[in-house]
Amino acid sequence: MIGIDAAGLVIPHLARQMISLHAQRTDVATHLESMLETHPLYSVLTSMPGVAVRTAAIIIAETSGKTFASATALSSYAGLAPTTQQSGTSIKSERVIHSGNKCLKRALFLSAFAPIRFHPVSQAYYDQKRDQDKRHDQAVIAFVHRSLTVLFTMIRDRFIYGVPAVEAA
Template sequence: MTNWLRPDTACTSDRKFCHVYIRNGQPNMVPDWPYSFLIVLQPGSDSWAMSADVCRLTPVVDTTEVSDTQIREVGDELVFAGQHRREDPEILIVMDAGYAAILEVLAAWPTPAALKHAGKARIDAKLKKHGVRRHTAWAAAALNALDAQTVTVVGTEAAGLVIPHLARQLIALHALRTDVASHHESMVEAHLLYPVLTPMPGIAVRTAVVFIAETSGKSFDSVAAMASYAGLAPTTRQSGTSIKSERVSHSGNKRLKRALFLSAFASIRNDLTSRDYYDRKRGLGKRHNQTLIALAHLRLTVLFATIRDGTLYDMRELKIA
């Protein structure tokens, strides 16, 4: 059982999990509320895997209670469908809660025997120390699962020698990523363009990082040149003297284009001017992606003007056309 995206991922509040577009087989997605997936694995030479259940984790639900309900309901369904009988081995449940606290527990007690020896109080204290809200319930659930476990996996003790090292490496990697991200944010906040970029709705530190990194050292004579570099300028399909149609460009800087696209997407939720523009274009029959590309282009036009003139974003500058 696993959560996707992680429970602490920054998510939208009013939309489903959305595939924005696919380029070269790589999906670029806008995250929504996380989902809890329950995958069933069948052991043996004829093993199979299937998604048994999926549930959206809204901000108001308790993820532990949702997971518990999912497991119980799917277990009942397996029994009812005849896919698990009384004489079969007990169902082994593996959960990925997406919290660093689990890594700390595994680093300290990597085997079932070590967890049992640690006891509920020590596991509870470890989880609480690392920020788990329902630490007491989690500790109790872990020990209850251990008491119900009847299968001994060959090589458990050998794995217990490796797991603490892997857990510590992951903990160190997470800390390193946090430190690097914090350092980059500090660098960006000190950049001359930061106070020019961030007043625009939908642009925060991460978008500013991408914009500064991808445009640094480059000069643009016009907004058309910048839009072409960002892949936001439309291209014309033409044969001889006949102009066929205009379409969205597939060229340009992919990272910058994605950042500006997602920034435009974020702005329609909080900025009335951007929302009005979006609703008007949609009312004219434009598709969602087409409208967001057009909005991103319009916002880039305003950004180009503010950077060129050394001014700050003004709500009145983003005019609906």
């Protein structure tokens, strides 16, 4: 009987705390989104299919203060550049390295699933990789690497996805 009474006291208290935490989380997310909307790269990043507020925030946070000479350098930083596994004269395979910025890599990987399903150009690229006998995860990683290359160019030239650079300026 004591356990039931204790549960009757504790559960409502925990429910009030959970509601309070949810409200705080919503306030922080709203504040972060309003801060992000003022960033100069926000409209460039969110124009890319699959990149929404959270992914844009992670890209900005993980790459701010860093300069990349090329898309390959950015891909390598994110851990998405393919590397050749080689010993002497034998080349074993090309694979994606397990190092790199895991937060950025995960955000880009997860943001790839929507365009692969709903964006025709992305679907075509994914299907092309699958037709080349790539496994699903290999095709997704190839798509993410390609998307990151496009994002690098968009950031460097400050143009919106799907709009020619001449019109965007």
